Amino acid sequence: MYRKVAADLREAITTGAYGEAGRLPAEGALAEKYGVSRGTVRQALAVLRSDGLVTSRRGTRRVVLGGARVQSFSELLSFTHWAYSMGEEPGGILDSLVRRPADAAECEQLRLEPGAEVYVTVRLRTLSGTPVMVERTIYPPRVGEIVAELPTDVVSHTEVLREHGILFTDADHTIDVVTANAVDARLLGCRRGGPLLRERRRTTDPTGTPVEWSQDRYLPGTVAFSVHNSLATSALSRHARDGD
Amino acid sequence: MYRKVAADLREAITTGAYGEAGRLPAEGALAEKYGVSRGTVRQALAVLRSDGLVTSRRGTRRVVLGGARVQSFSELLSFTHWAYSMGEEPGGILDSLVRRPADAAECEQLRLEPGAEVYVTVRLRTLSGTPVMVERTIYPPRVGEIVAELPTDVVSHTEVLREHGILFTDADHTIDVVTANAVDARLLGCRRGGPLLRERRRTTDPTGTPVEWSQDRYLPGTVAFSVHNSLATSALSRHARDGD
DNA sequence: GAGTGGTCTAGACCACAAC
DNA sequence: TTGTGGTCTAGACCACTCG
Incomplete structure (x- = not known):
């Protein structure tokens, strides 16, 4: 339904059917074309707008915006999906996996009772054999128990x-710069402090x-991270970094 | 209006009226409470969802998500607004302002004809006197002409x-790490190559x-940059960095 | 089975842009 | 003045969750 309309319009836009900076048909016209109500068309257009593909303004037709490149949610969360989408071979070398009591920050983040245990994994991630990233993940018990049972050669x-019914649907990301510690340097082959x-x-x-x-x-x-935002939908923010 | 409902619910959520991980009233109940239709309530809730404040799932009441902190669009675009929102005094020291022909990449980004001129400013930005950031901005002629006429002590x-009718409504951001060149090092007081x-x-x-x-x-x-995204609304993406 | 959010409809009025 | 998107309504049916 509205997803179909959105997909169809996205296709038309990215293949340049309306041209860069071109104007889309009116909502009413699209509704008639697809045989749906105007509300459904608006729902489809809301998707495209939040992806940064089109503008929206009262009084004027919607305009095609350039430079819109969006990934699916799973491509963003999963290093493996991301690698495949670029035609690279993802790798994951387990460096350590320990179970230990959670500290205060971890309890806060994972919403656990004080004293609960967590599973901590450290993995070197590679793209077609080249070291790219060190991944430190902290899992709550329910999830960690599954990860701990995995063979060490499981990449994703x-x-x-997901197959065990653990679903990922919302994520908060924070991006900044840090210096490499001893483990980072050893795994990535970079200078300590780099x-x-x-x-x-x-x-x-x-x-x-x-x-x-x-x-x-x-x-x-x-890597680089990209975000689109607009007056209407603003998801990005900038923070001072006093603490950690 | 739906903005009022959204603001009221946001207030209630952030003051903890429903508790962390608490459940919101049903859409129908909210509609009755505010005396609006269910559609309007849904519009309000869509705002909160895209800000990462609440979940949404068929069959279950909406759940309050923790760790949601969103800034207004202008706080994000304007260093000055951001500084004030943190209680810091913003500063801007103009290092250079030149007018010159745009190169190919600049024409592409600003959608100018080849050979068009652009205005390039380099400014050191400070928070309460402390150097924080070097800002290089390239303006198309229409905008640059205004900036060029400004006294050098204009901070924002x-x-x-905005007062000249130049409106900012959509932005694409890309975040990565680079090394300081000679100008960066001189202005920020850091090591070249840092x-x-x-x-x-x-x-x-x-x-x-x-x-x-x-x-x-x-x-x-x-600084650090934060983004919230979910299966429903995904604005963030991750890119390989071959070129520049 | 009862309650919930997801989707869709058909219609209405308004604010705004552009001619 | 005309057409556009923004907002709101009232109602409907469905898919899903949960007890």
């Missing part, structure tokens, strides 16, 4: 967890329960 | 441009016309 934890692009991510399932708290450290020059 | 270019957190940003007005292409380089430890 996300995929396995800069790394860090992405911290807390992911929750549909019920709002945290399922992972992860910290990924990328070698400079291997 | 964004504010002035790491900086870079945010590149292309901003357009309501008609989709680019109004600035900016590159901000932050000292490590001064």
Whole structure:
């Protein structure tokens, strides 16, 4: 239904049917064309707008915006999906996996009782054999128990967890720069104290329960993160970094 | 209006009226409470969902998500607004302002004819006197002409441009790590070759016309960028960095 | 089975842009 | 003045969750 309309319009836009900076047909016209109500068309257009593909303004037809490149949610959460989408071979070398009591920050992030145990994994992630990122993930018990049972050569934890009914639906990301510690330097082959692009991510399932708290450290020059936002939908924010 | 409902619910949620991980009333109940239709309530809830405040799932009441902190769009685009929102005094020291022909990449980004001229500013931005960021902004002629006429002690270019009818409504951001060049090092007082957190940003007005292409380089430890996304609304993406 | 959010409809009025 | 998107309504049916 509205997804179909959105997909069709996205296709038309990205193939340049309306041209860069071109104008879309009126909502009414689209509704008639697809045989749906105007409300459904608006729902489809809301998707495109939040992806940064089109503008929207009272009084004027919608305009096609350039430079819109969006990934699916799973491509964003899963290093493995991301790698495949670029035609690279993802790798994951387990460096350590321990179970230990959670500290205060971890209890806070994963919404656990004080004293609860967590599972901590450290993995070197590679693209076609080249070291790219060190991934430190902290799992609550329910999830960690599954990860701990996995063979060490399983590349995609996300995929396995999904098969076990652990769903990832919402994530908060924070991006900044840190310096490499001894472990980072050893795994990535960079200088200790050298800069790394860090992405911290807390992911929750549909019920709002945290399922992972992860910290990924990328070698400079291997990745960049992109965000689109607009007056209408603003998801990005900028923070001072006093503490950690 | 739906904005009022959204604001009221946001207030109630952030003050903890429903508790962390608590459940919201049903849409029908909210509609009755506010005396509006269910559609309007849903519109309000869509705002909160895209801000990462609540979940949404068929069959279950909406759940309050923790860790949601969103800034207004102008706080994000304007260093000045951001500084004030943190209680800091923003500063801007103009290092250079030149007019010159645009190169190919600049024509592409600002959607200019080959050979068009652009205005390039380099400014050191400070928070309460402390150097934080070097800002390189490229303006198309229409905008640059205004900026070029400004006294050098004007802190907020964004504010002035808004008064001149130049509106900022959509932005694409890309975040990565770069090393400081000679100018960065001189202005920020860091080592040449040292790491900086870079945010590149292309901003357009309501008609989709680019109004600035900016590159901000932050000292490590001064800022972090945050994004919320979910299966429903995904604005963030991750890219490989081959070229520039 | 009862309650919930997801989707869709058909119609209405308004604010705004552009001619 | 005309056409556009923004907002709101009232009602409907469905898919899903949960007890």
